[in-house]
Amino acid sequence: LALAAVHVYPNALGAALIASGYRYAFTARLRRPALAGALLGATAFLNPRDGLVLLALAPFALRWPRRDLARAAAGAAALTVAAAVAGMVTFGVPIPYTGYLYGTAAAQTIQAEPTWTFRVWIGLPAILFDRVFGIAGTAPWLLIAALGVATALRSDRVRLLPAAVAVVSSLVLLSFFRLWEGGYAPPNRYVVDVLPLAAPFVAFGLVAARGPALRALVAVLIGTSVLMTAFLLAVPGAA
Numbered sequence: 001l002a003l004a005a006v007h008v009y010p011n012a013l014g015a016a017l018i019a020s021g022y023r024y025a026f027t028a029r030l031r032r033p034a035l036a037g038a039l040l041g042a043t044a045f046l047n048p049r050d051g052l053v054l055l056a057l058a059p060f061a062l063r064w065p066r067r068d069l070a071r072a073a074a075g076a077a078a079l080t081v082a083a084a085v086a087g088m089v090t091f092g093v094p095i096p097y098t099g100y101l102y103g104t105a106a107a108q109t110i111q112a113e114p115t116w117t118f119r120v121w122i123g124l125p126a127i128l129f130d131r132v133f134g135i136a137g138t139a140p141w142l143l144i145a146a147l148g149v150a151t152a153l154r155s156d157r158v159r160l161l162p163a164a165v166a167v168v169s170s171l172v173l174l175s176f177f178r179l180w181e182g183g184y185a186p187p188n189r190y191v192v193d194v195l196p197l198a199a200p201f202v203a204f205g206l207v208a209a210r211g212p213a214l215r216a217l218v219a220v221l222i223g224t225s226v227l228m229t230a231f232l233l234a235v236p237g238a239a
Contacts, residue, residue, distance in 0.1 A: 011192035014050040017042050018166075019196035025061065025072070027159050033061075033068040037075025044083035044096035049170060049177075050193050051097065056169040060162040116176050124175030127191070135188055138232065141202065141225040142191075144218055148204030155204065163197040170194045 021039035024032040040057065043050035054076060061072055080096055087098030095101075104115055117123070128136045135142055152160045174190055209218045 010046055011189050014043060014046045014193040015196055017046075018050060018053050018193060022057070022163065022166075022197060025057065026162055031064075031068060033064065033072035034075040037072035037077075038079050039075075041076035041079030042083075044080045045086065046097075047100040048097050049173060049190065052169055052173055053166045053194065053197075056166040057162050060165075118176065124171060127171065127174060127188075135191065138228050139188055139225055140221040140228075142195075142198060144205035144209070144221055145198050145201035146205065147208050147214065147218075148201045148206070151208040152201050152204035160200055163200065167194045167198050167201075 017039050021036045023036075024039065025036035040054045043054060061069055064072070083096040084094045087096060088094035091098045091102060126134065128134050149164060153164065170191075170193065177190075206218065209215050
């Protein structure tokens with residue numbers, strides 16, 4: 001992690017906030033709604049992709065007792081307002097994600113193309129097989145999650161359905177966002193933010209991989225991932 005940290009930029013911080021907030025909201029033995037809301041609300045300091053996770057999870061909190069829901073909303077609102085104040089002090093614009101929006105605008109001056117695109121070859125299919133080799137080339141172990149979704153939701157729908165919705169929502173948003181692609185950034189770094197939420201489905205995928213064919217497929221995916229990880233750590237420039 002220390003070797004790769006400088007290559008993931010702030011996405012590792014977003015993953016930490018999302019994973020911790022999710023735990024205190026959905027999987028901890030004792031729910032801590034105010035802390036969960038504050039952690040997820042703190043993503044307002046990062047980028048809109050992380051904020052999308054908060055929006056994707058919010059409907060599931062509507063089932064909570066009114067007191068818990070109010071505490072979670074207060075925690076999220078407090079950090080969102082703090083991010084807006086920071087944007088006002090730093091850029092003179094009182095909204096969250098101000099720094100990210102300015103950075104995106106600067107990136108657009110380099111290439112005269114819109115930030116949002118509907119071209120499928122740099123959309124969702126390309127996240128799997130893009131010009132810098134995508135998930136299928138650099139982290140194919142993540143594809144094991146697809147094998148475990150059904151088993152996971154049958155086993156623990158209440159705690160894992162919000163994670164599945166958040167991951168899918170993030171991937172769908174990325175499919176329309178042109179700047180996710182590599183070349184100037186490590187492959188797949190935009191997926192890091194929701195990676196902890198996908199991990200349980202990988203675990204269930206390993207359990208669901210019964211039979212010689214599926215086990216062979218999983219072995220190939222893991223083996224390829226190990227080789228690619230070793231290569232990218234040995235030659236960071238290739239990442």
